[in-house]
Amino acid sequence: MPGLFTPGFVETIAVDSKEGLVPLAQSRGYNVLFLTGRVSLSALKDSADDIITSGVEGLDKLLHGGVPRGHSVIVEGPPGAGKTVFSFGFLYHGAVDKAEPGIYVTLEESPASIRRNMARFGMSVEELEEKNMLAVLDFSIYHGLPADLGEEERNAEFLARAVARSVRDKAESIKAKRLVVDSLTAILDHYPETRRRAEFLNLLATLRYSGLTSFLLTETPPHDQPNLVQSYLVDGNIMLRLVPSGSQGEMIRTVQIPKMRGLKHDFEIHPFQISDHGIVVFPDDRVYSGAQAVS
Ligand SMILES: Nc1ncnc2c1ncn2[C@@H]1O[C@H](COP(=O)(O)OP(=O)(O)O)[C@@H](O)[C@H]1O
Ligand SMILES: [Mg+2]
16 A cells, blocks of 8 residues: 555654554554544544533633633743743643543643642642553653653654554543643754654644544744744644733733634633632723724
8 A cells, every 4th residue: 555654744654543554553663543544634523513621710701611622722921921831721721620530741831840839729730640640751852741742752853643642542542531741842942943843733633533622722922933833734823912901010810712613702801810729811992992902
Protein backbone atom coordinates (compact mmCIF):
# COMPACT_ATOMS: atom_id res chain seq x y z
CA MET A 1 0.00 0.00 0.00
CA PRO A 2 2.62 2.54 -0.93
CA GLY A 3 1.41 6.08 -0.59
CA LEU A 4 -1.05 5.44 2.17
CA PHE A 5 1.52 6.09 4.85
CA THR A 6 3.41 8.81 3.11
CA PRO A 7 4.84 11.02 5.80
CA GLY A 8 2.79 14.16 5.54
CA PHE A 9 2.08 17.10 7.70
CA VAL A 10 0.54 14.89 10.30
CA GLU A 11 2.96 12.20 11.26
CA THR A 12 0.65 10.25 13.44
CA ILE A 13 -1.06 7.83 11.15
CA ALA A 14 -4.54 6.98 12.12
CA VAL A 15 -6.14 3.78 10.97
CA ASP A 16 -9.04 1.63 11.86
CA SER A 17 -7.54 -1.40 13.58
CA LYS A 18 -10.10 -3.69 11.95
CA GLU A 19 -8.53 -3.06 8.61
CA GLY A 20 -5.32 -4.65 9.80
CA LEU A 21 -3.30 -1.62 8.86
CA VAL A 22 -1.95 -0.98 12.32
CA PRO A 23 0.90 -3.51 12.15
CA LEU A 24 1.88 -2.24 8.72
CA ALA A 25 2.01 1.36 9.87
CA GLN A 26 3.88 0.34 13.00
CA SER A 27 6.41 -1.62 11.01
CA ARG A 28 7.14 1.55 9.11
CA GLY A 29 7.86 3.36 12.33
CA TYR A 30 4.68 5.37 12.63
CA ASN A 31 2.95 6.26 15.79
CA VAL A 32 -0.42 4.69 15.09
CA LEU A 33 -3.45 6.30 16.49
CA PHE A 34 -6.75 6.27 14.71
CA LEU A 35 -8.69 7.22 11.61
CA THR A 36 -8.92 5.65 8.24
CA GLY A 37 -6.60 6.38 5.37
CA ARG A 38 -5.49 9.94 4.92
CA VAL A 39 -5.53 12.06 8.00
CA SER A 40 -8.33 14.56 7.97
CA LEU A 41 -9.09 16.40 11.15
CA SER A 42 -12.67 17.01 10.13
CA ALA A 43 -13.20 13.28 9.86
CA LEU A 44 -12.48 12.86 13.53
CA LYS A 45 -15.44 12.32 15.73
CA ASP A 46 -16.86 15.60 16.78
CA SER A 47 -18.66 15.12 20.02
CA ALA A 48 -19.48 18.77 20.49
CA ASP A 49 -23.11 18.03 20.96
CA ASP A 50 -23.16 18.59 24.67
CA ILE A 51 -21.92 21.48 26.71
CA ILE A 52 -19.81 21.09 29.81
CA THR A 53 -19.58 23.68 32.53
CA SER A 54 -16.12 25.18 32.86
CA GLY A 55 -16.22 25.44 36.62
CA VAL A 56 -14.76 28.93 36.41
CA GLU A 57 -17.19 31.11 38.34
CA GLY A 58 -18.96 33.53 36.02
CA LEU A 59 -17.33 32.24 32.83
CA ASP A 60 -20.13 29.88 31.90
CA LYS A 61 -22.49 32.83 31.68
CA LEU A 62 -20.21 34.41 29.05
CA LEU A 63 -20.17 31.10 27.21
CA HIS A 64 -23.95 30.87 27.46
CA GLY A 65 -23.67 27.55 29.27
CA GLY A 66 -20.19 26.16 29.00
CA VAL A 67 -17.69 24.68 26.57
CA PRO A 68 -18.89 22.23 23.92
CA ARG A 69 -17.56 18.80 24.83
CA GLY A 70 -14.53 17.76 22.83
CA HIS A 71 -13.43 21.31 22.04
CA SER A 72 -9.78 22.33 22.18
CA VAL A 73 -9.62 25.83 23.57
CA ILE A 74 -6.60 28.09 23.72
CA VAL A 75 -6.42 30.07 26.95
CA GLU A 76 -4.10 32.91 26.10
CA GLY A 77 -2.51 35.59 28.24
CA PRO A 78 0.71 37.20 29.42
CA PRO A 79 2.70 35.76 32.34
CA GLY A 80 0.81 36.23 35.61
CA ALA A 81 -2.53 36.69 33.83
CA GLY A 82 -4.02 33.75 35.70
CA LYS A 83 -3.93 30.99 33.06
CA THR A 84 -2.74 28.32 35.45
CA VAL A 85 -5.23 29.20 38.19
CA PHE A 86 -7.97 29.43 35.56
CA SER A 87 -7.24 25.90 34.41
CA PHE A 88 -7.19 24.50 37.97
CA GLY A 89 -10.84 25.43 38.32
CA PHE A 90 -11.73 23.65 35.10
CA LEU A 91 -10.11 20.37 36.16
CA TYR A 92 -11.13 20.50 39.80
CA HIS A 93 -14.77 21.25 39.03
CA GLY A 94 -14.79 18.42 36.48
CA ALA A 95 -13.36 15.90 38.95
CA VAL A 96 -15.27 16.92 42.06
CA ASP A 97 -18.63 18.13 40.77
CA LYS A 98 -19.03 16.24 37.50
CA ALA A 99 -17.13 12.98 38.15
CA GLU A 100 -15.02 13.70 35.08
CA PRO A 101 -11.38 12.67 35.51
CA GLY A 102 -8.82 15.16 34.26
CA ILE A 103 -5.21 15.31 33.12
CA TYR A 104 -2.82 18.15 33.83
CA VAL A 105 0.25 18.23 31.60
CA THR A 106 2.88 20.46 33.10
CA LEU A 107 5.89 21.75 31.20
CA GLU A 108 6.67 24.75 33.32
CA GLU A 109 5.94 24.20 36.98
CA SER A 110 6.91 20.93 38.71
CA PRO A 111 4.08 18.66 39.88
CA ALA A 112 5.04 19.55 43.46
CA SER A 113 4.53 23.21 42.66
CA ILE A 114 1.19 22.48 40.97
CA ARG A 115 0.03 20.53 44.04
CA ARG A 116 1.14 23.32 46.36
CA ASN A 117 -0.49 26.06 44.33
CA MET A 118 -3.78 24.25 43.91
CA ALA A 119 -3.81 23.57 47.66
CA ARG A 120 -3.61 27.35 48.21
CA PHE A 121 -6.96 27.60 46.45
CA GLY A 122 -8.42 24.83 48.59
CA MET A 123 -8.03 22.13 45.93
CA SER A 124 -6.32 18.90 46.96
CA VAL A 125 -4.52 17.37 43.99
CA GLU A 126 -3.25 14.37 45.98
CA GLU A 127 -6.75 13.37 47.03
CA LEU A 128 -7.91 13.41 43.42
CA GLU A 129 -4.79 11.59 42.24
CA GLU A 130 -5.43 8.79 44.74
CA LYS A 131 -8.92 8.36 43.33
CA ASN A 132 -7.63 8.47 39.74
CA MET A 133 -9.73 11.56 39.16
CA LEU A 134 -6.70 13.66 38.28
CA ALA A 135 -3.33 12.81 36.79
CA VAL A 136 -0.41 15.19 36.55
CA LEU A 137 1.90 14.37 33.65
CA ASP A 138 5.31 15.81 34.27
CA PHE A 139 7.16 17.10 31.25
CA SER A 140 8.65 19.97 33.21
CA ILE A 141 12.30 19.08 32.83
CA TYR A 142 11.98 15.83 30.93
CA HIS A 143 12.71 13.64 33.93
CA GLY A 144 9.13 12.60 34.31
CA LEU A 145 8.77 11.04 30.89
CA PRO A 146 7.18 7.60 30.96
CA ALA A 147 9.79 4.84 31.23
CA ASP A 148 8.57 3.07 28.12
CA LEU A 149 9.37 5.95 25.80
CA GLY A 150 12.02 5.10 23.27
CA GLU A 151 15.33 6.91 22.90
CA GLU A 152 13.88 8.98 20.10
CA GLU A 153 10.85 10.12 22.05
CA ARG A 154 13.07 11.35 24.86
CA ASN A 155 14.56 13.78 22.41
CA ALA A 156 13.15 17.31 22.57
CA GLU A 157 12.43 17.08 18.88
CA PHE A 158 9.72 14.55 19.67
CA LEU A 159 8.28 16.38 22.65
CA ALA A 160 4.88 17.07 21.09
CA ARG A 161 4.47 13.45 20.14
CA ALA A 162 5.64 12.21 23.53
CA VAL A 163 3.05 14.46 25.17
CA ALA A 164 0.36 13.27 22.75
CA ARG A 165 1.15 9.66 23.46
CA SER A 166 1.20 10.09 27.24
CA VAL A 167 -2.08 11.98 27.16
CA ARG A 168 -3.73 9.35 24.99
CA ASP A 169 -2.57 6.49 27.24
CA LYS A 170 -3.50 8.27 30.46
CA ALA A 171 -6.86 9.33 29.05
CA GLU A 172 -7.60 5.71 28.29
CA SER A 173 -6.48 4.42 31.66
CA ILE A 174 -8.33 6.90 33.86
CA LYS A 175 -11.11 7.65 31.37
CA ALA A 176 -10.22 11.31 31.41
CA LYS A 177 -12.65 13.83 30.00
CA ARG A 178 -10.77 17.07 30.63
CA LEU A 179 -7.23 18.12 29.84
CA VAL A 180 -5.01 21.08 30.55
CA VAL A 181 -1.70 21.57 28.76
CA ASP A 182 0.42 24.10 30.65
CA SER A 183 1.71 25.30 28.35
CA LEU A 184 1.32 24.73 24.65
CA THR A 185 3.89 27.49 24.12
CA ALA A 186 6.48 25.44 26.01
CA ILE A 187 5.89 22.54 23.62
CA LEU A 188 5.80 24.43 20.34
CA ASP A 189 8.81 26.60 21.19
CA HIS A 190 10.90 23.50 20.61
CA TYR A 191 10.14 23.57 16.91
CA PRO A 192 11.18 25.80 14.06
CA GLU A 193 8.34 27.87 12.63
CA THR A 194 8.01 25.50 9.69
CA ARG A 195 7.16 22.52 11.87
CA ARG A 196 4.94 24.08 14.50
CA ARG A 197 1.75 23.80 12.54
CA ALA A 198 2.26 20.11 11.82
CA GLU A 199 3.18 19.29 15.39
CA PHE A 200 0.21 21.25 16.66
CA LEU A 201 -2.21 19.55 14.27
CA ASN A 202 -0.89 16.20 15.33
CA LEU A 203 -1.43 17.01 18.98
CA LEU A 204 -4.92 18.38 18.29
CA ALA A 205 -5.83 15.20 16.45
CA THR A 206 -4.84 13.14 19.47
CA LEU A 207 -6.91 15.26 21.83
CA ARG A 208 -9.95 14.98 19.61
CA TYR A 209 -9.50 11.28 19.20
CA SER A 210 -9.31 10.87 22.96
CA GLY A 211 -12.57 12.79 23.33
CA LEU A 212 -10.96 15.30 25.67
CA THR A 213 -12.18 18.80 26.27
CA SER A 214 -8.93 20.72 26.47
CA PHE A 215 -7.60 24.01 27.72
CA LEU A 216 -4.29 24.73 25.98
CA LEU A 217 -2.50 27.49 27.83
CA THR A 218 -0.57 29.89 25.62
CA GLU A 219 1.66 32.87 26.30
CA THR A 220 0.64 36.04 24.51
CA PRO A 221 3.53 36.86 22.15
CA PRO A 222 5.23 40.27 22.25
CA HIS A 223 3.33 42.98 20.34
CA ASP A 224 5.19 42.89 17.07
CA GLN A 225 5.15 39.14 16.66
CA PRO A 226 2.42 36.93 15.27
CA ASN A 227 1.02 34.29 17.58
CA LEU A 228 3.08 31.17 17.11
CA VAL A 229 0.10 29.00 17.74
CA GLN A 230 -2.48 29.18 15.02
CA SER A 231 -5.55 30.13 16.98
CA TYR A 232 -7.67 29.50 13.94
CA LEU A 233 -6.93 25.78 14.16
CA VAL A 234 -8.60 25.40 17.52
CA ASP A 235 -12.27 25.42 18.45
CA GLY A 236 -12.09 28.27 20.88
CA ASN A 237 -9.99 31.05 22.28
CA ILE A 238 -10.23 32.65 25.70
CA MET A 239 -8.08 35.76 26.17
CA LEU A 240 -6.85 36.84 29.58
CA ARG A 241 -5.28 40.29 29.85
CA LEU A 242 -3.67 42.53 32.43
CA VAL A 243 -4.87 46.04 31.70
CA PRO A 244 -3.55 49.26 33.29
CA SER A 245 -6.35 51.02 35.07
CA GLY A 246 -6.48 54.23 37.07
CA SER A 247 -3.87 56.95 37.58
CA GLN A 248 -1.53 54.83 39.70
CA GLY A 249 -1.01 52.30 36.92
CA GLU A 250 -2.74 49.48 38.78
CA MET A 251 -3.60 46.49 36.68
CA ILE A 252 -6.95 44.84 36.39
CA ARG A 253 -7.52 41.35 35.04
CA THR A 254 -9.84 40.93 32.08
CA VAL A 255 -11.28 38.03 30.15
CA GLN A 256 -12.74 37.94 26.66
CA ILE A 257 -13.91 35.13 24.38
CA PRO A 258 -13.02 35.99 20.76
CA LYS A 259 -13.98 32.55 19.51
CA MET A 260 -15.97 29.50 20.56
CA ARG A 261 -17.20 27.32 17.74
CA GLY A 262 -20.78 26.20 17.94
CA LEU A 263 -21.80 28.74 20.56
CA LYS A 264 -23.47 32.08 20.56
CA HIS A 265 -21.16 33.52 23.18
CA ASP A 266 -20.35 36.90 24.69
CA PHE A 267 -17.67 38.97 22.88
CA GLU A 268 -17.05 41.71 25.38
CA ILE A 269 -14.20 42.30 27.76
CA HIS A 270 -15.12 41.57 31.39
CA PRO A 271 -13.15 41.90 34.59
CA PHE A 272 -12.15 38.96 36.73
CA GLN A 273 -10.35 38.47 39.99
CA ILE A 274 -8.26 35.76 41.55
CA SER A 275 -9.64 34.97 45.00
CA ASP A 276 -8.67 32.35 47.58
CA HIS A 277 -11.05 29.98 45.78
CA GLY A 278 -9.69 30.58 42.30
CA ILE A 279 -10.99 32.70 39.46
CA VAL A 280 -14.17 34.76 39.68
CA VAL A 281 -15.37 36.35 36.43
CA PHE A 282 -17.84 39.23 36.61
CA PRO A 283 -20.04 38.59 33.58
CA ASP A 284 -22.32 41.55 34.26
CA ASP A 285 -19.49 44.07 34.53
CA ARG A 286 -17.73 45.65 31.56
CA VAL A 287 -14.29 47.14 31.31
CA TYR A 288 -14.83 49.23 28.21
CA SER A 289 -17.79 50.53 26.34
CA GLY A 290 -18.33 51.14 22.64
CA ALA A 291 -15.44 51.12 20.18
CA GLN A 292 -12.79 50.97 22.89
CA ALA A 293 -13.61 47.34 23.46
CA VAL A 294 -11.92 46.43 20.19
CA SER A 295 -8.55 47.96 21.08
N1 LIG B 1 -4.60 33.58 46.55
C1 LIG B 1 -4.49 34.51 45.60
N2 LIG B 1 -5.29 35.57 45.60
C2 LIG B 1 -5.19 36.52 44.65
N3 LIG B 1 -4.32 36.46 43.61
C3 LIG B 1 -3.49 35.41 43.57
C4 LIG B 1 -3.52 34.38 44.54
N4 LIG B 1 -2.58 33.48 44.21
C5 LIG B 1 -1.99 33.91 43.06
N5 LIG B 1 -2.52 35.06 42.68
C6 LIG B 1 -2.18 35.84 41.48
O1 LIG B 1 -2.16 34.92 40.40
C7 LIG B 1 -1.03 35.19 39.58
C8 LIG B 1 -0.50 33.91 38.97
O2 LIG B 1 -1.49 33.35 38.20
P1 LIG B 1 -1.08 32.18 37.21
O3 LIG B 1 -2.35 31.44 36.94
O4 LIG B 1 0.03 31.38 37.77
O5 LIG B 1 -0.65 33.01 35.94
P2 LIG B 1 -0.11 32.47 34.54
O6 LIG B 1 -0.26 30.97 34.55
O7 LIG B 1 -0.97 33.16 33.52
O8 LIG B 1 1.30 32.92 34.44
C9 LIG B 1 0.00 35.73 40.52
O9 LIG B 1 0.91 36.54 39.80
C10 LIG B 1 -0.83 36.50 41.52
O10 LIG B 1 -1.01 37.83 41.05
MG1 LIG C 1 1.17 29.47 34.47
